Amino acid sequence: MAFNGRQQDGDVEEDETPSKLPRCNKEMPAGRSSNEPQNEAAASAGRAASERRSSNSTARLRKDSVKKTRPPFPWFGMDIGGTLVKLVYFEPKDITAEEEQEEVENLKSIRRYLTSNTAYGTTGIRDVHLELQDLTLCGRTGNLHFIRFPTHDLPAFLQMGRNKHFSSLHTTLCATGGGAFKFESDFLTMADLELHKLDELDCLVRGVLYIDSVMSSGPLECYYFENPTDPDQCAEKPYALENPYPLLLVNIGSGVSILAVYSENNYKRVTGTSLGGGTFLGLCCLLTGCSTFEEALEMASQGESTRVDKLVRDIYGGDYERFGLPGWAVASSFGNMMSKEKRESVSKEDLARATLVTITNNIGSITRMCALNENIERVVFVGNFLRVNTLSMKLLAYAMDYWSKGQLKALFLRHEGYFGAVGALLELLHPS
């Protein structure tokens, strides 16, 4: 295994680095019991970490373990989903002159290509606004970049990996998501790359907990909506996800998985639903002729779903008081569309809106039932269905609050759909 040129003297610096350092030593116990670190080596990430760092025994422990396990560059984490590939790339900023000289050409070229562009080919995008700067990972300091492209374009990505002789870097490529399994042989045959396959939910949980822990300074990763249905008063508010357990984690990708997370290493998949982001986009394309997620959202923002849906008041003439169903609640999604006149009177925008509302509310409803069953009050929604989709976020925030009479709180995370990829990167750096 090729080293990245950093020797152990460099590691001493990590004792003084600020609190962004994650749990680096695999012997440390899981969880974020931030008030009482059990022993010097056992403190959690985040605020407690900087206090710990002054201890020499800790430094020695970490130095040894890091030296043993630190992989060569480049450091990637990959999540190959049903619709999108999410890639996180760590760009080291602390490269010494010596290291730079030793650095092989293709590694340099990869770094340059990724960091000097924000778009790759016709469909690859680097979400610059999500970049985490001056992050310390495994003793190195650098920027963490977040890149995505459609899974449909994976062959082009593999071709690029082949052209850039990625395989000669002898690096492990940690990949999660269904595609890590589906495309495993393609990676091998097309780009001579061996994937280290990881479970997508393991990576998701790990990634969520890590990102939240390193974001203790600056804009908080986690937020919620105050007054979600009042357009004038609705405000995004930061939320400190300390003592996050137990947590209900709802991952809305092409499909949906709902997890109950009890601690970093203890979670279960409660259920899922196949009516997810892929359903929204698929139905919108069919109903409105749009072809991208952004177009679908744009249309939805301009439509009126109440023309498409049959509401309680359309059936009752008002509220269905007996069971607490207000007149404005949807009784039958798309229920007005069985009528020819109504079909002819709605616009594509109305249809897009109704599709969004239907899918979002269904997820909200199922989530609420899970939260009730699992006795969990905090629900975190992640996944790329929520990317640039404030409409759905606010709907979810409102629905959780309203139907639970204020018992449940909907939380959101800025890095939305990237947690699986982050978790994969973490597995590369700190194998569990």
Next chain:
Amino acid sequence: MDIGGTLVKLVYFEPVDITAEEEQEEVENLKSIRRYLTSNVAYAHNLCKTGVRDVHLELRNLTMCGRTGNLHFIRFPTQAMPRFIQMGRDKNFSSLHTTLCATGGGAYKFENDFRTISDLELLKLDELDCLIRGLLFIDRVGFNGHPECYYFQNPSDPHNCVKKPCNLDNPFPMLLVNIGSGVSILAVYSENDYKRVTGTSLGGGTFLGLCCLLTGCETFEEALEMASKGDSTNVDKLVKDIYGGDYERFGLQGSAVASSFGHMMCKEKRDSISKEDLARATLITITNNIGSIARMCALNEKIERVVFVGNFLRINTLSTKLLAYAMDFWSKGQLRALFLEHEGYFGAVGALMELLKTSEDL
């Protein structure tokens, strides 16, 4: 009467034990109503060819409130309600001084119209109260000597899947899933003790509405016909499309749907599927979603018997079998899906019973 979001369900008791004396005294409009309802199977003139009497569901020689007769089951679209109300006026229904027991949202929505147009006062009843009352009654009296209730044996095996009758003896507790325009899910502990656990707005109305939009069909029957010929796997993204096989870690087979309509974001796939495929996918999506939610409720409420009713299941063997399969498969045999022959009529039956009970009290 049960005036729902999409259909009006009417049950009519036709006395067959009318004495000669009684017949003589009978007022003309009452006789005319009886003749009109029982001699027609489709009600064309006033309800524009959309009223139907489900003859196969008729309960013969039933005794209700000391009288013997046949119970008829009639339905027509709620859209035709204005014409029905008009007919009530034309036939001078109000002069019969009868109480019209009505349930469903329409009993509230059309209350004023009944009063002002045909001078009829509705006795409004809650739809879920009526549903339970009607269901228990019909199961008790049976279906012309046969059981009202049935289930599927070997639901996961298409070759050996067999419809089997059963009785709802000791029916409680039961989870009752009413799939109409929308869905209500009730946990029923006794005849008078139940709660509405939850509901979903993705119901029969969604299936029909989406089908009309996606395929150009216009009726429930057309939509089902198309669905029976389609292949939803061309439309849905399955677990194997994402994983290349099963997602073993969490027990998700490759054939399970990961993302409904998930292939439709891709233009080539959109161009390659048929309307029948779309109808099928819509049916599967709605049905499986209901099944999934029902299963979660059954788990939470710790109830093993799940009874599915409502007109979404009318002539819809595809959904019925799918629900039976889903309940069995995802619960590893713990849950059993049950069905009832009179599907969507229980609310109306319950309303009729309230009428008879009310007069008994007098």
